[in-house]
Amino acid sequence: MAAVAVRAAVGLAMALCAALVVVPLLALTLRVPLRTLADQLGQRVVIEALVLSAQASLSATAAVVALGLPTAYLLATRTFPGKKVVEVVLDLPMVLPPTVAGLALLLAFGRAGLAGRLLQLFGLSIPFTTLAVVIAQTFMALPFFIGPVRAGIASLDPRAQEVARTLGATEWYGFWRVVLPLSVPAIVAGTAMAGARALGEFGATITFAGNLPGVTQTMPLAVYVELQRDLDTAITLSVLLLLVSFGLLLALRMGRAGPGR
Amino acid sequence: MSLEARLTLGRAAGFVLDVELAAPAGGTLVLAGESGSGKSTVLRLLAGLERPDAGRIALGGSVWFDGTACLRPDERDVGWVPQDYALFPHLSVRENVEFGLRARRCPATEVRRRASAALERFGLRDLAGRHPAGLSGGQQQRVALARALVTEPALLLLDEPLAALDLPARQTLRGELRSLLAGFPGVIVFVTHNPVEAMLFGERIAVLEQGRVSQSGGRDELLTRPRSAYVAQFMGLNLIQGRVLERQADGVTRVETRDGSVTVAGTEGAATPELFVAVSPREITLYRSAPEASAQNLYRGRVLEMVPELPFGERVRVVLDTHPRLVAEVTRSAVEHLGLSEGQEVYASFKATGAVAYG
Numbered sequence: 001m002a003a004v005a006v007r008a009a010v011g012l013a014m015a016l017c018a019a020l021v022v023v024p025l026l027a028l029t030l031r032v033p034l035r036t037l038a039d040q041l042g043q044r045v046v047i048e049a050l051v052l053s054a055q056a057s058l059s060a061t062a063a064v065v066a067l068g069l070p071t072a073y074l075l076a077t078r079t080f081p082g083k084k085v086v087e088v089v090l091d092l093p094m095v096l097p098p099t100v101a102g103l104a105l106l107l108a109f110g111r112a113g114l115a116g117r118l119l120q121l122f123g124l125s126i127p128f129t130t131l132a133v134v135i136a137q138t139f140m141a142l143p144f145f146i147g148p149v150r151a152g153i154a155s156l157d158p159r160a161q162e163v164a165r166t167l168g169a170t171e172w173y174g175f176w177r178v179v180l181p182l183s184v185p186a187i188v189a190g191t192a193m194a195g196a197r198a199l200g201e202f203g204a205t206i207t208f209a210g211n212l213p214g215v216t217q218t219m220p221l222a223v224y225v226e227l228q229r230d231l232d233t234a235i236t237l238s239v240l241l242l243l244v245s246f247g248l249l250l251a252l253r254m255g256r257a258g259p260g261r
Numbered sequence: 262m263s264l265e266a267r268l269t270l271g272r273a274a275g276f277v278l279d280v281e282l283a284a285p286a287g288g289t290l291v292l293a294g295e296s297g298s299g300k301s302t303v304l305r306l307l308a309g310l311e312r313p314d315a316g317r318i319a320l321g322g323s324v325w326f327d328g329t330a331c332l333r334p335d336e337r338d339v340g341w342v343p344q345d346y347a348l349f350p351h352l353s354v355r356e357n358v359e360f361g362l363r364a365r366r367c368p369a370t371e372v373r374r375r376a377s378a379a380l381e382r383f384g385l386r387d388l389a390g391r392h393p394a395g396l397s398g399g400q401q402q403r404v405a406l407a408r409a410l411v412t413e414p415a416l417l418l419l420d421e422p423l424a425a426l427d428l429p430a431r432q433t434l435r436g437e438l439r440s441l442l443a444g445f446p447g448v449i450v451f452v453t454h455n456p457v458e459a460m461l462f463g464e465r466i467a468v469l470e471q472g473r474v475s476q477s478g479g480r481d482e483l484l485t486r487p488r489s490a491y492v493a494q495f496m497g498l499n500l501i502q503g504r505v506l507e508r509q510a511d512g513v514t515r516v517e518t519r520d521g522s523v524t525v526a527g528t529e530g531a532a533t534p535e536l537f538v539a540v541s542p543r544e545i546t547l548y549r550s551a552p553e554a555s556a557q558n559l560y561r562g563r564v565l566e567m568v569p570e571l572p573f574g575e576r577v578r579v580v581l582d583t584h585p586r587l588v589a590e591v592t593r594s595a596v597e598h599l600g601l602s603e604g605q606e607v608y609a610s611f612k613a614t615g616a617v618a619y620g
């Protein structure tokens with residue numbers, strides 16, 4: 001009897017979890033204004049947000065890969081003093097409230113900021129530009145890439161790279177020909193996660209980059225603004241974001257189930 | 262291109278490796294020892310994957326490590342075949358074999374030509390397009406060897422090359438491996454914990470115990486004159502250590518051991534007071550009751566264990582708790598005839614001429 005009760009309770013918990021996610025998403029999808037969808041999508045605010053989000057999140061994802069891949073490799077293959085501290089610091093954006101991150105970025109790159117003052121000398125001002133959006137997204141997405149890629153590289157048989165070294169490969173050559181190809185699943189997973197995080201970034205962006213249509217108003221920001229102006233537009237934008245996120249996760253799953261796994 | 266190496270390495274957990282190795286060009290040095298004795302670490306040090314604390318590694322004229330300067334693995338002329346081979350899973354057999362040539366920036370035509378020759382020589386031509394995951398253990402071994410040898414290294418390091426294989430395959434591939442390695446002009450260091458492999462592959466054998474070479478020498482020397490309990494066990498011999506008690510004019514010598522005495526017909530080498538006595542298990546005869554035999558060495562004890570020897574059925578090793586401890590090897594029919602069983606009391610004897618004593 002007790003076993004049956006436990007099973008029922010566990011099943012109920014799972015059903016509630018699923019419902020908690022599914023019901024709101026269903027509510028959102030069911031409210032899509034199908035008849036006026038074409039008009040909705042044609043609106044300037046939607047198109048601008050869409051283009052800006054695509055540009056910014058793709059740039060941020062590229063930056064995350066460029067900065068994160070060497071970092072993940074070093075963390076997976078080296079030991080050095082203070083490594084634990086570095087790891088904690090790099091993980092921080094994952095748990096930091098995004099508005100706090102945005103404020104920190106503002107204080108760093110703002111006019112009177114630590115790095116901002118230096119940039120000012122070259123006539124550069126970052127806050128409230130598209131570059132600020134990319135920086136905010138990169139900042140927030142970085143741990144979502146470094147985590148899985150670092151774990152992926154660390155889980156490789158170290159002897160593969162060692163054999164490569166004895167065969168005359170420099171560490172650089174071995175990285176490109178052995179470590180990188182073997183880490184492709186982890187890199188794809190990390191890139192997708194980081195991309196999704198960058199695309200959905202809101203708090204740090206609005207704090208650090210502001211909410212200027214066509215310059216810093218990405219899709220999540222547009223959703224927030226339109227929510228107070230035109231609910232249908234907000235819904236359209238939201239569903240677009242939902243579709244992209246869903247597609248990314250689905251592609252990840254399929255890629256993992258496919259060849260090489 | 263002979264190998265000379267002196268390696269010292271202190272590990273955190275109190276493990277200290279301190280070995281000296283030498284092998285002539287074209288020779289095979291077998292490093293034998295239990296797991297944890299430091300065999301694989303020696304190979305990693307020779308390959309440059311780890312750095313010794315002190316010592317020297319020289320191959321022919323080139324010095325790879327001299328206590329300060331330490332060549333990187335890719336600067337050493339070395340081939341390393343790790344346990345389980347560690348083939349590149351994302352590359353085809355041909356690409357695995359070509360890897361070393363490409364890494365060394367050989368021209369494309371030369372890469373193809375040399376890889377094809379190696380694939381041919383190692384019987385891999387028909388597998389060239391396959392990936393390692395689909396290969397048998399023996400095929401993987403050949404790919405690993407081809408990959409390591411295609412760059413014609415001066416030093417080939419083989420880490421338990423047969424241990425990853427099933428028993429039947431291991432026996433067939435032993436011979437195959439020998440013929441593939443025959444004619445290799447460089448030095449081979451072959452790591453194994455298997456006495457048969459050590460005997461087959463090593464002209465010279467160094468036995469490693471807890472990070473130190475406990476004995477090294479020619480195959481025959483180790484087989485007949487072990488100098489440590491482990492070496493004796495490795496070679497399947499009884500080894501008794503003791504002091505000379507009495508040496509008669511005809512050479513017959515009584516040796517006092519920790520818990521008994523042994524009489525031998527003569528001793529070899531210098532007349533040192535400390536002696537090793539080696540007795541082949543086949544020299545030992547077992548009796549159920551005290552025999553009236555002429556053999557000078559007679560001991561009473563219980564049968565601790567009876568282990569059939571490979572191939573099963575022919576001979577049985579009988580472990581006794583005599584003083585000193587002895588292992589006898591008798592035929593299966595003798596076991597039946599004597600009605601031996603574990604726990605039983607028996608008499609074991611061997612002739613003074615059946616033992617070899619050396620200082």
